Every structure is written in structure tokens, then in C-alpha cells.
């Protein structure tokens with residue numbers, strides 16, 4: 001029997017913190033704690049999650065790359081080349097792109113999608129704020 005199940009299911013003081021299979025909100029940071037361009041790593045429900053402030057919005061990313069399972073949230077955040085005419089070089093989206101530290105795949109932090117293959121994507125969690133606390137749901 002898993003450790004987090006209650007010994008007595010009728011005892012309200014003996015309920016598990018998390019019911020397996022049910023989504024739950026987890027407090028992960030204080031509002032204003034993660035400044036634009038910064039990140040914070042947390043472990044929630046046994047999962048490593050990266051919290052990124054992307055131009056004022058907090059994005060929560062499972063710390064697993066869909067390519068070969070690298071700790072993707074340790075990667076660099078920056079920009080990428082934009083569509084342009086031959087001979088031109090345009091750079092943009094600074095602060096919105098996460099680079100996997102193993103093979104350099106680029107991910108759009110706002111959608112989670114890989115730039116080179118939109119079928120591959122990061123796992124993002126819903127983020128909410130209540131009062132002074134930021135929560136993620138998983």
C-alpha cells in the first residue's frame with residue numbers, strides 16, 4: 001500500500017496531502033519573487049519544474065526535454081532568428097526561447113512547442129496567482 005494513503009479513511013486528520021490521480025494546486029513562489037528574465041526551480045509532487053518569468057508572465061515547465069529527457073529547464077533562455085529575406089539576419093523574441101542544454105533544441109516558452117518541429121513540445125502546467133502566492137496545477 002502506498003505510504004500517502006490514510007490508515008483510517010474516515011479520520012479527517014489522516015487524509016493524504018495529495019490524492020493520486022487528482023489534480024491539485026501547489027504553492028510554488030511568492031508574487032514578485034521571480035523577476036522578468038529569471039527562473040526558479042521547484043520540486044512539486046515528485047516532479048522537477050522550472051518557473052520562468054517571460055516578460056511578466058510566469059510559465060511552469062516540466063524539467064524533461066521531449067527529445068532525450070535532458071533537464072531542459074537548466075538551459076539558456078534567449079532569442080532566435082526570425083523569418084527574413086535571403087541575405088538578411090533578423091534576431092528577435094529575446095527571453096522567450098529556452099535552449100535544451102544537451103542538443104540545443106529551441107522551445108517557445110509561451111507555447112512549449114519546439115521551433116523546428118511543432119509536434120514536439122515541453123509540458124507546461126497551468127499557473128495561477130491568489131493573493132501573494134503563485135500556484136501551479138498538476
Ligand code: FES
Nearest residue numbers: 065067068100103
Ligand atoms: S535532450 Fe533536449 S534536445 Fe536532446
